[in-house]
Amino acid sequence: MISSTTCVHNGFDFDPVTGSITAPIFTSATFRHPALGVSTGFDYTRAINPTRSVLEEAIAQLEGAKHGLAFASGMGAISTVIKLFNPGDHLIVGEDLYGGTYRLFNGYYERYGLEFSWVDTSNLALVEAAIKPNTKAIFLETPSNPMMKITDIAQAAQIIHDRNGLLIVDNTFLTPYLQNPMEHGADIVVHSASKYLCGHNDAIAGLVAHSNDSFAKTLRDAQMSEGASLSPFDSFLVLRGIKTLALRMKKHEENGRALAEWLRTHKKVERVFYADGKHAPHNQSRGGNGMVSFYLKDAADAPKILERVKMILFAESLGGVESLITYPLVQTHGAIPEAIRISSGVTDRLLRLSCGIEDAADIIADLDNALKD
Ligand SMILES: Cc1ncc(COP(=O)(O)O)c(C=O)c1O
Numbered sequence: 001m002i003s004s005t006t007c008v009h010n011g012f013d014f015d016p017v018t019g020s021i022t023a024p025i026f027t028s029a030t031f032r033h034p035a036l037g038v039s040t041g042f043d044y045t046r047a048i049n050p051t052r053s054v055l056e057e058a059i060a061q062l063e064g065a066k067h068g069l070a071f072a073s074g075m076g077a078i079s080t081v082i083k084l085f086n087p088g089d090h091l092i093v094g095e096d097l098y099g100g101t102y103r104l105f106n107g108y109y110e111r112y113g114l115e116f117s118w119v120d121t122s123n124l125a126l127v128e129a130a131i132k133p134n135t136k137a138i139f140l141e142t143p144s145n146p147m148m149k150i151t152d153i154a155q156a157a158q159i160i161h162d163r164n165g166l167l168i169v170d171n172t173f174l175t176p177y178l179q180n181p182m183e184h185g186a187d188i189v190v191h192s193a194s195k196y197l198c199g200h201n202d203a204i205a206g207l208v209a210h211s212n213d214s215f216a217k218t219l220r221d222a223q224m225s226e227g228a229s230l231s232p233f234d235s236f237l238v239l240r241g242i243k244t245l246a247l248r249m250k251k252h253e254e255n256g257r258a259l260a261e262w263l264r265t266h267k268k269v270e271r272v273f274y275a276d277g278k279h280a281p282h283n284q285s286r287g288g289n290g291m292v293s294f295y296l297k298d299a300a301d302a303p304k305i306l307e308r309v310k311m312i313l314f315a316e317s318l319g320g321v322e323s324l325i326t327y328p329l330v331q332t333h334g335a336i337p338e339a340i341r342i343s344s345g346v347t348d349r350l351l352r353l354s355c356g357i358e359d360a361a362d363i364i365a366d367l368d369n370a371l372k373d
Pocket of ligand 1: 073074076098100101145170172173191192193194204205206
């Protein structure tokens with residue numbers, strides 16, 4: 001269980017030289033060597049940087065992992081993790097996940113000989129059925145995005161571990177405050193830290209946490225070789241965001257629940273999807289977030305709502321202090337082929353709201369106004 005205290009004090013207490021209580025932003029691109037063959041531990045910022053190292057330590061601690069890595073985006077983090085696999089390897093991937101991940105796997109890594117099967121991982125019988133002799137990993141989001149389906153992490157881990165493969169969980173939606181996938185058997189956790197971890201819609205960042213010494217060097221080398229490592233300034237922003245993670249997640253959850261409840265009573269809304277955390281198997285999550293998806297009865301209402309909202313912003317992304325509304329069909333999930341999109345439920349009647357930390361009454365009032373006849 002991650003406490004508020006862990007979030008505030010995680011990774012850095014104070015700088016022993018100056019007494020600074022926040023991690024200094026080391027902007028230096030390179031670091032002087034005291035002598036030939038002697039290093040301070042830092043040489044070149046693409047490979048290692050003191051500010052980024054504090055964040056890497058922080059995410060490792062928050063996820064209960066031995067190793068942490070920080071990247072210039074969530075996609076950079078995911079792309080680097082995929083470097084663990086070889087041409088001919090097969091991965092089972094949740095069909096209801098961020099469209100950019102689909103685009104990366106299907107549009108790029110397939111060309112390099114990796115094979116992907118898109119499966120509703122909340123149905124473990126389908127996961128079992130998708131296993132092939134060359135299956136090396138399962139990659140999933142839980143809750144899924146945007147349909148909020150829950151996958152039993154422990155059982156998914158069991159299925160893939162029986163084949164000596166890896167379970168990779170994108171934990172962006174719940175953050176380590178609400179869910180630690182490695183406690184339930186996941187081998188690697190990835191995050192778009194651009195969302196709740198940074199929390200202020202002012203940085204793009206990605207994180208990886210794992211405890212596997214055998215591939216730690218491969219991932220570190222891939223980070224350095226590809227160069228998608230996180231800048232010192234953005235490392236600082238994510239560290240700052242993490243300090244208030246617990247407080248913010250409580251407010252996001254309060255608003256998410258209030259909005260889901262209100263939408264369920266609205267005459268223009270057919271169905272609401274909110275993962276409240278209570279029904280997750282094996283207590284794998286400790287609560288809900290601020291993410292609410294809903295089907296309108298009439299698709300014609302979707303563009304009207306997007307135009308009419310005032311405080312809620314019509315913008316792609318999630319997890320920040322400002323409430324955002326998204327039309328997954330053309331935004332976050334636009335890269336997913338129609339057949340997969342429809343099978344996962346992303347239709348022209350679906351809207352996704354990321355409740356910020358404003359007052360719930362104001363979010364509801366804005367949406368109420370946007371939903372008027
Ligand atoms: C669940 C999830 N994973 C990964 C990503 C990609 O992260 P980034 O935008 O930081 O590259 C996103 C972006 O929306 C996301 O929602």
